[in-house]
Amino acid sequence: MSDERRVTPEDDLRVALLPDDSIAPLDPARVIAGARRRRKVRGLAAAGVAAVAVIGVAAGGFLAGGGSLGNAPQPADPGLTVPAPTLATQDRPTPRPSETPNASTPPETETAGPEGTGSTAAPPTVASCLQEAAAAGEPAPGSAAKQRGSLDGRLIVVADGNYWMACDNTFRPTPTARKPAKLQRPSTQDNNAFAVAGNTITTAAGERDFFWAAGMLPTGVATVRYSFVDGAVVDAEVSNGFWMMRHVSTVPPGAHDLGDRVRVQLLSPSGAVLNDVRLNWGTQTCAQISHGC
Amino acid sequence: MAGPGSRDDDFTAFVLARSARLVHFARMLCGDAELAEDLVQTALEKAYLRWDRIELADPFGYVRQAVVNQHLSWVRRRPWRERPSGDAGELDRYFRTSVADPAGAVARRVAIGAALATLTRRERAVVVLRYVEDLTEKQTAAVLGVAVGTVKSANARALDKLRAAPELSGRYVGERA
Numbered sequence A: 001m002s003d004e005r006r007v008t009p010e011d012d013l014r015v016a017l018l019p020d021d022s023i024a025p026l027d028p029a030r031v032i033a034g035a036r037r038r039r040k041v042r043g044l045a046a047a048g049v050a051a052v053a054v055i056g057v058a059a060g061g062f063l064a065g066g067g068s069l070g071n072a073p074q075p076a077d078p079g080l081t082v083p084a085p086t087l088a089t090q091d092r093p094t095p096r097p098s099e100t101p102n103a104s105t106p107p108e109t110e111t112a113g114p115e116g117t118g119s120t121a122a123p124p125t126v127a128s129c130l131q132e133a134a135a136a137g138e139p140a141p142g143s144a145a146k147q148r149g150s151l152d153g154r155l156i157v158v159a160d161g162n163y164w165m166a167c168d169n170t171f172r173p174t175p176t177a178r179k180p181a182k183l184q185r186p187s188t189q190d191n192n193a194f195a196v197a198g199n200t201i202t203t204a205a206g207e208r209d210f211f212w213a214a215g216m217l218p219t220g221v222a223t224v225r226y227s228f229v230d231g232a233v234v235d236a237e238v239s240n241g242f243w244m245m246r247h248v249s250t251v252p253p254g255a256h257d258l259g260d261r262v263r264v265q266l267l268s269p270s271g272a273v274l275n276d277v278r279l280n281w282g283t284q285t286c287a288q289i290s291h292g293c
Numbered sequence B: 001m002a003g004p005g006s007r008d009d010d011f012t013a014f015v016l017a018r019s020a021r022l023v024h025f026a027r028m029l030c031g032d033a034e035l036a037e038d039l040v041q042t043a044l045e046k047a048y049l050r051w052d053r054i055e056l057a058d059p060f061g062y063v064r065q066a067v068v069n070q071h072l073s074w075v076r077r078r079p080w081r082e083r084p085s086g087d088a089g090e091l092d093r094y095f096r097t098s099v100a101d102p103a104g105a106v107a108r109r110v111a112i113g114a115a116l117a118t119l120t121r122r123e124r125a126v127v128v129l130r131y132v133e134d135l136t137e138k139q140t141a142a143v144l145g146v147a148v149g150t151v152k153s154a155n156a157r158a159l160d161k162l163r164a165a166p167e168l169s170g171r172y173v174g175e176r177a
Helices: A009-016 A028-064 A126-136 B004-030 B033-049 B059-076 B089-098 B105-116 B123-133 B139-142 B149-163
Strands: A148-150 A155-159 A163-168 A175-183 A198-202 A206-216 A222-226 A234-236 A237-239 A243-249 A263-267 A273-278
Touching: A009 B123, A028 B004, A126 A155, A126 A163, A126 A175, A126 A243, A148 A237, A148 A243, A155 A198, A155 A206, A163 A206, A163 A243, A175 A198, A175 A206, A175 A263, A198 B123, A198 B149, A222 A243, A234 A243, B004 B033, B004 B059, B004 B123, B033 B059, B059 B123, B059 B139, B105 B149, B123 B139, B123 B149
Parallel strands: none
Antiparallel strands: A148 A155, A155 A163, A163 A175, A198 A206, A206 A243, A222 A234, A222 A263, A237 A243, A263 A273
């Protein structure tokens, strides 16, 4: 009888993938120096954003004639606010991964229409939205689909009796499509149902993260609330049993970190929190099918 | 309480001891030797800023998770350069230059690298976490933020592809029973 342990195919794969001695450790001093630069620039960025926020609130109060900072009107939807040009002078982009000392493959920014102005293309239509799904080969609403919701015309929800999907072209000439899903209300604990589509756009102030999302409203939920690393809290707009959300970050990409992810809260009509989760960066911040994922 | 010097010493020791392993993991994940170093460098920089909090927990797991997240995020930020998760040319260069072993290690690694390049990003991440990092299906699911069933199905698809890869022809991952 052989006492040789049976080697499984997976064991072979493990052996084949074993590291060898050819890789040298990274230079700790270089890592620490990079981290200190990162902290310094993040501090500057935060200070810049805070300064702009204070200026904005003060200006808002002055224009409203309220005479009190507390009366300053808040943006109806901070998610649609493209950072003011003044930000460019104070808010230096946090070093992106490509700017680290040993960077060699710069990630490309998604170019998205004229800088800081959004797309000048026609708003997405049911047909253009369905076209994106067809191009991606996804099961999607059929030709009988109708528009079921809209956020300023640039973000629309399309559905037939079986599937729904959403499209947005706020900053792109062609729509970005959210992965189609079956027409059924998700549970409040289905975190993937609240995944966002994330892209980098170029504004007058530099690169910014642009998030949008849409979905079916779970039973018992009145408010779908998103919170972002820049401090913005955005309540999704609800229409016909669907919700839609859009947000342009006021801080540069790369300012996010583990623990600073997009937060989603589902609230009942009485304000009770039915779910409170931070989206998994990467897997739940890339809900689009059109590109990038 | 440990001072900054001690903190830096601990971090330095960690980088010297574990960064090569992290770079290997990242190379397997993204298939690009230079990008892998960028991924690990960035993840370590972020870890340094939080070192006091993560040092006593599982720093390697923390940085590995950061590498995975950063990898997924970087791919997302390069929409117009989207491509299969591995570039055969880059992989080929890496695998050819990573070892100088006359006993067939180079050929084996080239074959594995080419086969990995045929996997999707998720399949590849599952394979790397399962067979490079030796994580369980549950641990792999937690790192990727997906269900265990998703890991199982992605793993099965990946192994099927690896078996079918002409470069492997049933070697290393065997034939399905």
